[in-house]
Amino acid sequence: MPLHDTEAFVLRTFSLKEADKICVFFTREAGKVRGVAHGARKLRSRFGASLEPFTEVTLTYFAKENQELVSISACEILRSQFVAGISSERMGVMQYWAELVDSFLLDHEPNDAAYRLIAASLDALRQAETDNLMPLARYYEICRYFEIWMLKLAGFFPDWRTCGLCEKDLSGEQAVYLTNEGMPQCLNCSGQRGDELRPAVWRTIQEILTQSPAKFLSLTREPGLLNQVGNIATRLIARALEREPRSYEVLSRLRPAL
Ligand SMILES: [Zn+2]
Structure with missing residues (x-):
């Protein structure tokens, strides 16, 4: 043994x-x-x-x-996460993350990047709460950050920098279109089919993929942006898992009303 x-x-x-x-x-x-x-x-x-x-x-x-x-x-x-007390929001967020990790990652398959993501996200969340930087919307934002990364690390998120068909760099595009499979396309290739992503939404996803969770939490952004990123994440997660996560209602509680 x-x-x-x-x-x-x-x-x-x-x-x-x-x-x-x-x-x-x-x-x-x-x-x-x-x-x-x-x-x-x-x-x-x-x-x-x-x-x-x-x-x-x-x-x-x-x-x-x-x-x-x-x-x-x-x-x-x-x-421990419980040393200096813990808010019900942080508990809810951690419960949701635990379900995502349990659902997306396979038994007996090491994933060091996911381990580092969890450690850094927990640290950022705890630190922001200690520093009183946590209005409700911030819990929602860090959840969306975690979702996009979980999708990416589990192989369910395409390369977002370039058009999925012609491989054109998308950073200068006026709009990016997203197919049902979550593949981003430039205006020409998409024929304007699929979901249109405003440049600001596309850039927010790029920020998630290039910033640490602490940095991401420290920046203020337009409230509607994360809701739109969230809609995309929700769709890709439901597609990958073929169901909605069970602890999903925590997100509806934290979602800012616009
Ligand atoms: Zn293209």
Whole structure:
């Protein structure tokens, strides 16, 4: 039984029998891993608070060949999201991100870029909340940022810099048109079919793909822009997952009224 030792984020947990929990982790070394934490539901569990959502931990587990569930032997907290209190908005956002990571990334497939995205986004969110930079709209914006990146890292987002047909650079275009598959096209190639994206919306997507989450959160933009980026993300996510995410209602709560 090989022993594994890796940094990981807790994504979610489910009760299993009276004393145990099933935990879903996103590990740096092995991607998504599901395991059993024996005794985790007991009052004085050795797992303590280490299994709260998006706690970053050092995870030690045993994996048996051909078994989906690994056996968790230790889980030490590296960083908790709950140290200095947490708002219900941040909880909602993290729950949504956990579902996206769980839905988009495959078991046992490492994805270091996704690991770094999660770490940087959690840091930016916590820091912005500490600095009081978080009107409701900002939670909504960072969710949209995370969605676009999740789509990209899972391979469901095309290269947006150039026209999908003639490969023309789109940055100088008056309008970009988006096919049902999410492929951007220049005016000529599109024949004006598909969804028209204003240059500002297209640029906002470019900003998401080139800025860190902290930088993205620090800039103020026209409120309607993120709603439009959001509509695109929603459509691409529903298409990729063939359903709407379950924790989607958090986004409707945070969506700014225009
Ligand atoms: Zn073209």
